[in-house]
Amino acid sequence: PFLHIGLAHNYASVSDVVPVLHRIGESMKKYKLPKVIAPLTFSFTGSGNVSQGARSIFEHLPHEYIEPSEMRQAALEGDPSICYATVLSRANSMERIDGRPYSPEDYTANADLYKNIFAEKVAPYTTCLVNGLYWEAPAPRVLSDEDAVRMFGKGSQAKNNIMRGIPQIPHKDACHI
Numbered sequence: 362p363f364l365h366i367g368l369a370h371n372y373a374s375v376s377d378v379v380p381v382l383h384r385i386g387e388s389m390k391k392y393k394l395p396k397v398i399a400p401l402t403f404s405f406t407g408s409g410n411v412s413q414g415a416r417s418i419f420e421h422l423p424h425e426y427i428e429p430s431e432m433r434q435a436a437l438e439g440d441p442s443i444c445y446a447t448v449l450s451r452a453n454s455m456e457r458i459d460g461r462p463y464s465p466e467d468y469t470a471n472a473d474l475y476k477n478i479f480a481e482k483v484a485p486y487t488t489c490l491v492n493g494l495y496w497e498a499p500a501p502r503v504l505s506d507e508d509a510v511r512m513f514g515k516g517s518q519a520k521n522n523i524m525r526g527i528p529q530i531p532h533k534d535a536c537h538i
Contacts, residue, residue, distance in 0.1 A: 362388035362389055362392075362394075363385060365381065365384070365385065366378070366381050366382070366385060367381075375417075375418065379421055382421035382422055385422060386421065386422045386423045389422070389423055389442050389443065389444075390423055390443075393441040393442045394441045394442070395441075396441065398488065399439075399441030400435060400436065400439035400440060400441050400443065400444065401445070401488045401489065402432055402435055402436050402439070402444070402445045402486055402487050402488045402489070403419060403444060403445070403446040403487070403488065403489045403490075403491060404429075404432070404446070404447055404449055404479070404483055404484070404487040404489070404490050404491070405419075405446060405447070405448045405449065405493060406448075406449045406454075406479075406491070406492050406494040406503055407492070407493030407494040407495070408448075408493075409493060411493035412491070412494075413493075415491045415493060416446070416448070419444070419446060419491075422444050423442060423443040423444065424443055424444045424445070424446055425443055425444075425445055425446070426445075426446050426448065427445050427446070428447060428453070429447045429449060429453050429454065429483045430453075430482075431447070432445070432447055432482075432483050432487065433485075433486045435486070436486035436487075436488075437486075447483065449479060449503075451463065451465065451468055452465070454477055454478055454479050454483070455468060455475045455476070455477060455501070456475065456476055456478050457474055457475055457476075458474055458475065458476055463475070472499050472500040472501070475500075475501055476501050477501040477502065477504075479503050480503075480505065480508035480511075480512075484504060484508065484512065490504065
């Protein structure tokens with residue numbers, strides 16, 4: 362159903378794309394998405410205008426918001442007629458390297474003592490990452506270059522398992538199921 366949506370610049374305003382999204386949603390409900398891509402899982406980062414705006418568009422599709430810890434189950438067993446989404450915050454995506462609990466004040470003062478756990482716990486089950494975060498060093502990246510290479514680079518199962526011209530999504534790879 363997504364083949365019928367144009368690029369953003371083809372719409373004069375958000376209100377022009379809403380009916381298209383509703384038609385896509387109705388098609389998803391009626392016919393379900395193909396197993397090779399379903400269910401679609403979205404991870405949104407940030408809580409500002411970018412993330413809120415992206416979520417307001419996403420919410421025109423049939424959807425369910427879930428916790429990051431539920432992404433694996435949704436990706437592997439979810440309903441192919443809806444999209445699942447999680448909203449990542451620092452509190453649910455950052456861990457201190459030494460194992461101490463997350464603290465907003467400590468993170469602000471010592472961002473270099475934290476690692477982002479998105480790549481290991483949520484990214485393998487994410488179909489679409491919508492990054493609405495502001496980032497600057499020394500804060501950990503949502504997804505590092507090394508994480509991307511590990512997930513999709515040379516030698517990864519995702520890149521090497523091609524089915525009908527579509528690279529495998531990591532959570533759709535038999536090695537991850």
